[in-house]
Amino acid sequence: xxxxxxxxxxxxxxxxxxxxxxxxxxxxxxxxxxxxxxxxxxxxxxxxxxxxxxxxxxxxxxxxxxxxxxxxxxxxxxxxxxxxxxxxxxxxxxxxxxxxxxxxxxxxxxxxxxxxxxxxxxxxxxxxxxxxxxxxxxxxxxxxxxxxxxxxxxxxxxxxxxxxxxxxxxxxxxxxxxxxxxxxxxxxxxxxxxxxxxxxxxxxxxxxxxxxxxxxxxxxxxxxxxxxxxxxxxxxxxxxxxxxxxxxxxxxxxxxxxxxxxx
Ligand code: URA
Numbered sequence: 001x002x003x004x005x006x007x008x009x010x011x012x013x014x015x016x017x018x019x020x021x022x023x024x025x026x027x028x029x030x031x032x033x034x035x036x037x038x039x040x041x042x043x044x045x046x047x048x049x050x051x052x053x054x055x056x057x058x059x060x061x062x063x064x065x066x067x068x069x070x071x072x073x074x075x076x077x078x079x080x081x082x083x084x085x086x087x088x089x090x091x092x093x094x095x096x097x098x099x100x101x102x103x104x105x106x107x108x109x110x111x112x113x114x115x116x117x118x119x120x121x122x123x124x125x126x127x128x129x130x131x132x133x134x135x136x137x138x139x140x141x142x143x144x145x146x147x148x149x150x151x152x153x154x155x156x157x158x159x160x161x162x163x164x165x166x167x168x169x170x171x172x173x174x175x176x177x178x179x180x181x182x183x184x185x186x187x188x189x190x191x192x193x194x195x196x197x198x199x200x201x202x203x204x205x206x207x208x209x210x211x212x213x214x215x216x217x218x219x220x221x222x223x224x225x226x227x228x229x230x231x232x233x234x235x236x237x238x239x240x241x242x243x244x245x246x247x248x249x250x251x252x253x254x255x256x257x258x259x260x261x262x263x
Pocket of ligand 1: 102103104105106109114115116117118120121142
């Protein structure tokens with residue numbers, strides 16, 4: 001649940017990244033901010049999440065490089081002790097109009113240090129191809145930057161990140177969104193949607209509509225790994241309809257053949 005305090009910290013960080021250095025506040029706001037500060041000093045309630053603040057005059061590439069270096073040793077995630085050590089950041093085009101956000105790296109992603117390169121990633125690459133896009137046309141990232149830990153004998157097994165793991169990594173993906181400013185985001189699966197949209201709802205309740213994260217339109221669809229488990233034509237068509245909505249939003253040409261895939 002987003003608290004007022006978290007929202008305030010996120011908005012102030014956003015303004016600071018936009019170049020704001022001073023902010024006039026009225027007496028009420030000043031006394032609330034003062035109370036939060038004193039409460040934190042007294043060891044009161046949990047402090048709001050740390051935000052990686054990039055300088056406003058950096059290029060997008062510089063901002064992402066800065067965020068990548070912050071992420072590698074991201075204390076809120078490391079502190080949990082439930083995520084593996086290797087950090088997997090993002091791949092693709094920093095100037096992309098389309099950003100795809102998944103859950104967390106799996107075995108193959110951790111090995112190659114790149115998101116979506118395992119079996120689900122190969123399917124994602126094929127879906128992009130059907131849209132007329134290559135991986136290098138889009139920006140691909142995850143809400144959680146570390147593969148969730150499952151014990152000494154984890155092998156190739158993966159698990160979804162839990163709510164604490166998602167919350168710890170969330171400031172990083174939100175800062176990536178602010179740096180890239182895509183025309184739209186696709187959340188692949190419920191972990192991405194829960195993180196970016198601050199909701200408990202699942203994919204079935206969220207898909208088929210435009211939602212919003214930090215002012216950017218968001219579409220939620222199935223995670224490609226769901227389609228690997230359930231390759232019913234109806235599931236493939238449902239994901240494809242979400243992608244058609246994205247193509248339309250981006251003003252991409254849609255052929256009759258594309259319109260009819262998986263019908
Ligand atoms: N699943 C995800 O959600 N992300 C990856 O990077 C790989 C698989």
